[in-house]
Amino acid sequence: MAELAGLDDPRVRTVNEKHGDDHGVNLGKLRALAKRLKSEQELATGLWNTGDTAAQLLAILIFRPRGLGRDELDSMLREARVPKVHDWLVSYVVKNNPHAEELRLVWCADPDPVVASAGWALTTERVAKKPEGLELTELLDVIEAEMKDAPDRLQWAMNHCLAQIGIEHPEYRALALAVGERLEVLKDYPTPRGCTSPYAPEWIGEMVRRRTDEGRA
Structure with missing residues (x-):
């Protein structure tokens, strides 16, 4: 100390x-x-x-x-x-x-938004690395229903999950983009030059573009 x-x-x-x-x-x-x-x-x-x-x-x-x-x-x-x-x-x-998966399920359902944000962070990890067993359409439905009015920490975590679905899963990309465009969460967030906007449609588009460019290189 x-x-x-x-x-x-x-x-x-x-x-x-x-x-x-x-x-x-x-x-x-x-x-x-x-x-x-x-x-x-x-x-x-x-x-x-x-x-x-x-x-x-x-x-x-x-x-x-x-x-x-x-x-x-x-x-x-x-x-x-x-x-x-x-x-x-x-x-x-x-x-x-x-115990990560067990805790993910418990925390996502917790009424404390800070605790729930941890559950969504673990969900985002699964979306990116181990999506088997996740119902991505259901996740998008929950995000659309709850993200806009969620407290800041929880909103950021849900928004990250939304973006990750669109980035990692082409078959759900159009749905993720549509959800982001309807909600407009973080659309006007001040983003420094050279940084990626946290607005999900722009975030998804930028990351997909980068991966496409890397694939061509």
Whole structure:
């Protein structure tokens, strides 16, 4: 904890706080520290239990994902209200845990939109990498019915899933584009030059174009 405190940079903290992340540790330095420590379950648990954001991010990097139980992960996810901790926990730990699919189903149906957003993040992962068994038409129906009025974190997660369906599955691309065009979610989101818009129809179109260009190269 003393070493983490020594890495805290007020300038980094100021930038992070604009995104809801209350820590000031450069993520590159945090990853270097994790690389030095390697997997260390007991230390990771202790770091997580401090409730400190930088410590929890470090804990996520040194946890052994398969060493955590289903109920333990569920509890951790519900504690993770800081966006970066929430995202890293899902991406680095839950996705690599045997209980990921069970938790996906439970979290998608949770009334807490932050918890539900984790379920949708796991669904997006399946859409891209393991779509077998998913009813993509039903997912598109749910997105069309619920995304427009969903709270921000949940809306972003559902929008990512919508875009991924259109990008990865040509047979559903027209449906995904139509849903995005009807909802117009994030259509006017300010996007820096050179970055891809999060508006699903533009996002889908850009990624498909890139893949087409790569295929021709």
